[in-house]
Amino acid sequence: MPAGVLLAAAPEARRRLWGPLAAGLATAVVLSYCLATRPVTAEIRGHTIGYGVNVPWMTLVLTGYLFATLGSLLLGGDRRLRTLGLVLAVGAPACSALWRLEFASTWCAFAAVASLLVLGWVRRPPATPAVT
Template sequence: GCSAAATAWAAIALPLLLPVWVPVGVLLAAAPGTRRRLWGPVAVGLATAAVLAYCLATRPVTAEIRGRTIGYGVNVPWMPLVLTGYLFATLGALLLAGDRRLRTLGAVPAAGALACSALWRLEFASTWCAFASVASALVLGWVRRREPPSSATR
């Protein structure tokens, strides 16, 4: 079997956080005039999360050492389709956002996903974490540049 820690990681990382909260967060952060096009990634994220949650509930989580990395896995049917939904929900929501900084935030992890896919085959450790830290710095810059609400709208 697999440890409880690996199962907890998979439950949080796969269905709970990214495919649902990223598109919902982008929807809430987007300007009102651009929100309509973001409902697609939200719907795809919810469907993807449902498939992943079902797989986590009915299949074992595996974790294995692969060179200098740990590979986590869950037997997911139609994996190319689920992965496409996952990427559309998480990266697509950012790339479809009307705000230039949100689109940049989507482009950095998209480039990171491509680079990590190539580097993962070579078993480089923590490549995704490096791109996530760049994306986090972009979020920090985006949040700091937003104007605070005026006291009249509180």
């Protein structure tokens, strides 16, 4: 996410996106290492299946993940990307709460709705140059 936002951002917004990119890379390294070296567990939780990997410092890793994904959108400078970041920032805890109540695939459903914002951003008309 942060790399995509960095590539799409206006030049004046790119400087503030290096923090989310660094957090995303660090988070990816930790999660990849844990996935490659630790057992993955699965357990039935009501109507869902919970998968897990023993990740040390999970709160720090989750914070890095959220800063990388949501932070890049919120800092990207584009109004539509900022709106997507706000929607996702509200949706993440809502989906977490629903998942804990054993509603399956809440994040997938929410991501489908949020993707409409991305579609609107991608299909926006090209910017017309300002006449001076």
